[in-house]
Amino acid sequence: MAYNKQDLTEMVSESAVDRRVYIDPDIFELEMKRIWGRAWIYVAHESQIPRPGDFFTTVLARQPVLLVRQDEEHVNLFFNRCAHKGAKVVELESGRASLIRCGYHGWTYRTDGSCHSITGGEQAYASQGLTKSSPCMSLGRVPRVDSYRGFIFASLASDAPQLRAWLGPTATSIDNMVDRSPEGKLEVTGGVLRYHHDSNWKFFIENLNDMMHAMIAHQSSAQTARVIGKRLFPEGTTAPPEIQILAPFAEDKDFFEKMGVHAFDNGHSYSGGKTSIHASYSGIAEYDAAMEKVYGKKRTNEILSLNRHNTIVYPSFTCKGAIQTIRVVKPVAVNETVIESWTLKLVGAPDEMLHRSILYCNLINSSANIVGPDDYEAYHRIQHGLRTEGRRWIANSRYVGAETPNDEGGYSATGSSDMVFRNQYRTWLNYMTGEQAARGERAS
């Protein structure tokens, strides 16, 4: 059905959402236009295209796009579509080229997107008053591209707000990840894991800051890791990273309450801070020394003691600074989503740090891992459970009104509060009904 503003408004209450936001294909199409077509969407990291001519292809709200480094200063993002017949111009995921050539009729483009040659000559278009310099002969540009500390975002809306302002306090999660490199530099490395989910994109984006599920849904992996870990590595010995990574998922409710959740304008949020499931990893002496040499003891301690769990830059980008991974959301259909996991190397840090991040991704983010499948299964069951017509609402009502303003301009709450979801749906509604960017959680 076609939804008008009032229909949409009635789908989100202060403490619940209508089941159709997850299962109706028409809602999904509207989301692609109004949320994914307006917000800043993560594209890639600058280290993936370090030299002029380097390119990377991806999708932006399902549309194929081509990221190209023109020179030191300029990174261009084009729709990956030949100006001639519309074929995808670049099929490879990444590479390097001085000219971009369409394989169909051989039109070529420069790295600034301008048309370099038209096979058979441009005179064929002279009667239309066109030359190869005519704007319609070049690659189409995505309206807005900007980057924050190496992370490139784009918006399909030409009137998008400034990226830095839009990120709000979640920018500090990116800062912390960058600061963890002794050289202040990150590098995408070690490949990508692409995890197909048969469920709506919002389940993933909600689940990352859902502090109530881990101790239940991940019992079979995390509790098992705990038991085996305790048997093999009794007190007084150091458990290996595998156990240190898996076991905290089975922490009790108090632990997750204490981690806390924090919500901000534009649907953004993070969980953890003073502590998180990453807080008890063993220190790596060589790394600590490299950090202290650059930052000094006090600042190093500040950087490394910031233990955020998941940061969500709504709707597409999530990061874990403490373990240097990002997960990128790519909606495909109302019940189909791809989650990409990328690993970031801390430049100047010992290899052991990268090895731990890689291990983390294998254990948590690979399609064949032992933690994610239970999240996957939960999303699958909600996707199917919501076919129930007799119940319209999904409650987001835990601790309504119990949030308090934080010193970053947002609101904080105990870990098991649904505040983050309420904040996401306030933003959802604002995007969907065309209101101004969402306000942060209000204590009401």
Add this chain to the structure above:
Amino acid sequence: MRAGPTLQALEQYLYREARYIDEKRWDEWAALFADEAEYWVPASRGQPDPKNHVSLIYERSLLRDIRLQRYRHPNAMSLQPQPYSVHLISNVMLDSFDGDSGVCVVNSRFIMLEYRRDEQRTFGGAVTHTLEISDKDWRIRVKKVELVNCDSTLGNIQIYF
């Protein structure tokens, strides 16, 4: 110096290993692996190592133990219902054999049908087994599974290849 294994003996060994997986005889399957043996499913073609690049699975005994224990856990949501598999193994070739150490490298190809909750999927690829062969027993030191679609977008995989 000892004589190399016959192709038939190798084939029977690989069949047996796969059969343990298909029949979920996990204790017998785990017992085929030497201490600290690796089970590796790379996530990209020609991936040089499992430490500096992500993998679909990279396990030694500790993670293998955890995974196998999880299979038996009553609250493993994604294993209700269970997945089931059938392996077909072919093209078995002995790549190398060291008569002194008893280490032999065997290459094979496989197709695996996997079924769970009304969905059947097909996986396939090349497998390299590094085996330690002695008079007493044969143990797997490395099992490396190179899926033909290793770099594809994949849904949940909850069964060994």
